[in-house]
Amino acid sequence: MNDIRLQQADVDFLQNAATTEAQHELLASCLGAYADGELPAETHSQIDAHLAGCARCRRELEIHGAVRDRLGKEPVPAASAALRERIASGMHSAPPPVFRESEGVDVAAANRTSRRKWMATGLAIPVVMFSLLVAQSLNTRNKGAPTVAPVAQTNSALLLNNVLADYRRVNAGDLPGRQRDLAAVRAAVPFAFEPLSNPSLRLVNAWTTSLSGEPVAVLAYRWNDRVLYQYFVSEGLLFQSPDIRASIAQQQLVFHKDGEQSLLLWAEPEYGTVLVGEFQPVELADLRAASKDR
Incomplete structure (x- = not known):
């Protein structure tokens, strides 16, 4: 009888531990929005209440605060006229959004229902990865703090997800290519x-890969x-x-973080470039600001 009680106690302990860890992950995924x-x-x-007892969070x-403060001090170079023209052309060529009116909708009731459903999930927000979109206005009449907005994983982050997947594939084995x-x-x-x-930095390898069917150059430092x-x-x-x-x-830098890996994306006049590795976002931002090719 005592053995049965001990076994049941072990099962209860493991179940409680699993539940506690799951709750921690859900709350931790909301830290960006909390900040x-x-x-x-x-x-x-x-x-x-969770932060009071969780040193990790x-x-x-x-x-998160250090990244925001550091990026607020980083000078962002102005985009060239040619780049701005290409961006504007690409955005204007996209089909306009189609808006449809809904009749007879009780907005207040819909909001109450949506809020109840959201809270009932116990903060079960399906966040797998998040990005930090960090911008600093170049308008000298408006030099406020940069805007920091966490973004849940969507199809709009396909490029960053593909880069991260390729990085993990390559990083799991021997590096391809050679410096020469x-x-x-x-x-x-x-x-x-x-x-x-x-x-x-010291360049150690160079090779090509393919993302979404297009050739991509990759350097390892x-x-x-x-x-x-x-x-x-x-x-x-x-x-x-x-x-x-x-x-x-809007002349923003794009950050993406998943686990130990961080990504930093920005635009150059003829291409885009992404830094990725097991670094903190603030480290990548400092490196970009200090690099001589900027």
């Missing part, structure tokens, strides 16, 4: 590009005894996602 004041009061209070919140292959890699893509120039990847993508891939198009049009 930006985007959650309802009830949810905000739940995360307040407090650390993530500190990192750089000239051949340049010739394989329809745009001219230069590696990052920084005393702390040694940086602080870790490997940093840089992807060079065509304008066709860069402007494929509407969220990325809108961010570039």
Whole structure:
């Protein structure tokens, strides 16, 4: 009888531990929205209580604030007239959105129902990855703090998801290519590009891959005894996602973070480039700002 009670106690302990970890993951996925004041009061209070006893989430919140503060001080170079013209042309060529009116909708009742359903899920928000879209206005009449907006994974983040998947595939095995292959890699893509120039970086490998059927150049650098990847993508891939198009049009940097990996995307006059590796977003932002090719 005692053995049966002990076995049942073990089962209850494991179930409680699994439930606690699941609740932690759900609350942790909302930290970005919490930091930006985007959650309802009830949810905000739940995360307040969670943070009081969770050092790991407090650390993530500190990192979020550090990234926002650092990027607020980073000068963003003005886009060339040719780039702005191409962006505007691409956006104007997209079909206009179609809006349909709904008749007889009780907006207040719909909002109450939606809120009850949202809270009933216990914060079960299907967030797998999130991006930080960070922008700083170049208008000297409006030099406020940058806008930070976490974005759930959608089709509009397809480019970043594809880059991350390719990075993980390559990083799991031996690196392809060689440093001396750089000239051949340049010739394989329809745009001219230069590696990052920084005393702390050393180019170790260069190769090509394919994303969504288009050729992509990839460079691997040694940086602080870790490997940093840089992807060079065509304008066709860069402007494929509407969220990325809108961010570039507003001269924004695009951040994406999933687990230990972070990505930083920005536009160059003839292509787009993405840094990816096991670094914090603020490290990638500092490297970009300090690189001589900027």
